[in-house]
Amino acid sequence: MAAQDHEWILRFGDDALVLAQRLSEWCSHGPALEEDIALSNIALDLLGQARALLTLAGQREGRGRDEDALAYFRTDREYRNALLVELPNGHFGDTIVRQMLFDQFAVLRYEALANQTVDRELAAIASKALKEVRYHAAHSAQWVVRLGDGTEESHQRAQASLDVLWSYTAELFEDDAVSQACSDAGVMPLNAGFEASWTAQVEAILSEATLSCPESSALHTGGRNGRHTEHLSYMLAEMQVLPRTYPGAAW
Amino acid sequence: MVSDRIAQVERILNGVMDPELPFLTITELGMIQGCEMDDDGTIVIKLTPTYSGCPATDAIQEDITSALQPIEPKFRIDIVHAPAWTTDWISTEAREKMRQHGIAPPEGTSADKAFLLGKAQTVPCPRCASEDTRLVSPFGSTACKAHFQCNACAEPFDHFKCF
Numbered sequence: 001m002a003a004q005d006h007e008w009i010l011r012f013g014d015d016a017l018v019l020a021q022r023l024s025e026w027c028s029h030g031p032a033l034e035e036d037i038a039l040s041n042i043a044l045d046l047l048g049q050a051r052a053l054l055t056l057a058g059q060r061e062g063r064g065r066d067e068d069a070l071a072y073f074r075t076d077r078e079y080r081n082a083l084l085v086e087l088p089n090g091h092f093g094d095t096i097v098r099q100m101l102f103d104q105f106a107v108l109r110y111e112a113l114a115n116q117t118v119d120r121e122l123a124a125i126a127s128k129a130l131k132e133v134r135y136h137a138a139h140s141a142q143w144v145v146r147l148g149d150g151t152e153e154s155h156q157r158a159q160a161s162l163d164v165l166w167s168y169t170a171e172l173f174e175d176d177a178v179s180q181a182c183s184d185a186g187v188m189p190l191n192a193g194f195e196a197s198w199t200a201q202v203e204a205i206l207s208e209a210t211l212s213c214p215e216s217s218a219l220h221t222g223g224r225n226g227r228h229t230e231h232l233s234y235m236l237a238e239m240q241v242l243p244r245t246y247p248g249a250a251w
Numbered sequence: 252m253v254s255d256r257i258a259q260v261e262r263i264l265n266g267v268m269d270p271e272l273p274f275l276t277i278t279e280l281g282m283i284q285g286c287e288m289d290d291d292g293t294i295v296i297k298l299t300p301t302y303s304g305c306p307a308t309d310a311i312q313e314d315i316t317s318a319l320q321p322i323e324p325k326f327r328i329d330i331v332h333a334p335a336w337t338t339d340w341i342s343t344e345a346r347e348k349m350r351q352h353g354i355a356p357p358e359g360t361s362a363d364k365a366f367l368l369g370k371a372q373t374v375p376c377p378r379c380a381s382e383d384t385r386l387v388s389p390f391g392s393t394a395c396k397a398h399f400q401c402n403a404c405a406e407p408f409d410h411f412k413c414f
Contacts, residue, residue: 034388041390048304124333
């Protein structure tokens, strides 16, 4: 049986949810008040996107699962986010380089989803999210330039962040039966179709930041099929402990 | 009468204030995308959030519900995402009220995209009207605002982002 629409919507939603949870860890720990607020605001936008996407995924799945059931009562092996977004925040440079790499991808994916007419509910969510991620993308790109083309130390640290995170970017452009079915349905091109535009955008930012684009090396993958790093398990443990301990808790 | 019920609901909606900007109604902010009657006589209120993650959206739904419950027995609030909310829907009167409350309203239309693309834009100070202001941070006290400061009078102020 061909993959169903809830399977690809879940991937979009999980990318947003997991990165939202990661970024929210910066709340009250930001390097400056303005940046603390910025990262928290970006987290909030992503959480809103995740709520809409997971709600839609649950409706399409038709098993009665709502956004909370999907967020709080799935195990790590059932999460479908890319590995990039679950990695620990590291220092501010790590976080902002990851954000830039992801934002550039998110803009391309939401553009495609907003412009299709096959799934209008998904297009509506995407058209709203697109405005938000474009704003995030402008912010993260400016920071990468500031860090890369900043002091000797900020340059070295940003380059080191990039060298590590780069090996997690290829997964964004991988395709499988689910993305093939999504493409066959006319919802979105294959993920591989985003790679050339993404590479051009990222290379332009890195060039302005005086950072060098790493050579492709060992590539990490598996998140789309539930094979995650150990970091996701710890993150979910914290995120899920309350609703799992006290199901239906409200206050 | 169908139209009477809808008109009454609309009148009440026109009195629901935004929790973050309590001097503006949700209608003035362009968050109500219409009211209509569905087949079984339920009045459907179409509410569009400003930003996907705006926490005020839940509070607004509660406020609408408590305002309508005493007078309208059958209604439902649907969250609509398309067309995506834009600051273009904020009325001229609402922009002036923002200015009076120390918030610089969105300048121009969202089609300009200058702000989205990180390009310089002129945001006059809501206190002294000087155009000599600077962006402190593109993210402000709520999702819909950016943080500015006036170089002329030194007033720090919120700018409602053009979106």
